[in-house]
Amino acid sequence: MSSGQRARGAAGRTVNGVASYGWLAIAAAVATYGLIGLGAAVRASGSGLGCPDWPLCHGKIMPPLHGATLIEFTHRAVSGVVTLLVVASAAIAWRHYRQRRWIATPALLAVPVLFVQIILGGVTVLLELPPTIVAIHLGNAMLLLALLTIVAVMSVVTPPSPLVGEGRGGGCAAGLRPSLRWALGSALGTYLLIISGALVLGTGAALACQGWPLCSGQVLPGALLPLIHMIHRYLAAAVGVAIAITLVHAWRSGVPALKIWGGVTAVTFIVQVILGAANVLLRFPPVLDALHLTAAAGVWAGLIVLSTLSFRLSALSPQPQVGSLQPSGVR
Numbered sequence: 634m635s636s637g638q639r640a641r642g643a644a645g646r647t648v649n650g651v652a653s654y655g656w657l658a659i660a661a662a663v664a665t666y667g668l669i670g671l672g673a674a675v676r677a678s679g680s681g682l683g684c685p686d687w688p689l690c691h692g693k694i695m696p697p698l699h700g701a702t703l704i705e706f707t708h709r710a711v712s713g714v715v716t717l718l719v720v721a722s723a724a725i726a727w728r729h730y731r732q733r734r735w736i737a738t739p740a741l742l743a744v745p746v747l748f749v750q751i752i753l754g755g756v757t758v759l760l761e762l763p764p765t766i767v768a769i770h771l772g773n774a775m776l777l778l779a780l781l782t783i784v785a786v787m788s789v790v791t792p793p794s795p796l797v798g799e800g801r802g803g804g805c806a807a808g809l810r811p812s813l814r815w816a817l818g819s820a821l822g823t824y825l826l827i828i829s830g831a832l833v834l835g836t837g838a839a840l841a842c843q844g845w846p847l848c849s850g851q852v853l854p855g856a857l858l859p860l861i862h863m864i865h866r867y868l869a870a871a872v873g874v875a876i877a878i879t880l881v882h883a884w885r886s887g888v889p890a891l892k893i894w895g896g897v898t899a900v901t902f903i904v905q906v907i908l909g910a911a912n913v914l915l916r917f918p919p920v921l922d923a924l925h926l927t928a929a930a931g932v933w934a935g936l937i938v939l940s941t942l943s944f945r946l947s948a949l950s951p952q953p954q955v956g957s958l959q960p961s962g963v964r
Contacts, residue, residue: 638732653726655788661718668715669774671708677919680704689753691798700832719747746777764835776855779937786941812886813943815879820936822872827929829865838862839917845910875878876902898935904928
């Protein structure tokens with residue numbers, strides 16, 4: 634056995650049926666999702682300037698940890714863990730999976746996206762949280778989460794497995810295309826929804842509407858800030874319709890993994906809408922505010938999983954037999 638084969642064997646070593654690289658990719662995606670949730674807590678609690686300088690905190694590597702400083706410093710510490718996971722994922726992808734472009738490419742792209750995220754985080758602190766930079770920072774975080782989610786899914790999808798099974802019409806690739814199209818469209822809508830939510834908060838439009846679902850009794854208010862707020866709500870309604878159609882196509886595909894992820898994503902979206910309404914009615918309490926964004930990131934990640942699964946499974950099933958999700962390594 635050559636040294637290259639031994640290296641590939643080490644990379645493909647399994648733990649409980651999942652290739653070790655698959656676990657690393659999953660850990661990177663989950664940690665990034667957790668980091669986004671922490672970022673939501675930082676923003677909602679007003680702790681963004683708990684460390685007024687960057688990269689140090691109050692001029693120290695380890696500042697006194699209390700209040701806003703504790704929350705912001707924890708966010709920075711977790712970002713360090715995410716950095717290590719992303720770099721390790723990219724390094725292993727480059728060394729062992731260069732021929733698998735749907736693993737190597739997003740894994741490698743995640744590195745510059747991560748460092749842009751770090752720079753944007755520093756700019757956000759140094760410029761004292763300008764709304765435009767905050768929105769760009771959040772949008773970039775979602776791109777990072779998407780890339781790592783793609784790597785994680787592509788690292789564990791191999792044929793065949795009872796978890797996926799046969800889709801409608803024998804599991805042919807054509808039966809998965811509607812799921813792919815609608816999942817991608819819903820993901821794009823969700824991305825725009827998340828950015829619009831950041832702009833609602835950043836422009837001060839969050840409290841511009843009284844009541845829900847109408848804005849102070851109006852369907853389409855004329856003033857700028859209430860209009861910004863209502864555009865966000867109408868976009869949420871459009872995304873909800875798209876996700877419902879995505880769920881229908883995922884269910885019709887007959888693929889268990891798509892049905893499960895479609896259901897999970899739809900339920901998460903419903904939770905997000907409820908949190909959004911509660912935020913308005915209760916005047917944006919910090920806990921609900923943070924949970925609202927965290928749920929939005931969950932919807933985004935779920936749609937990326939659906940899109941990637943649909944794409945991968947359709948590529949694995951040129952014949953009447955659908956491929957499957959089997960967490961047993963990278964093929």
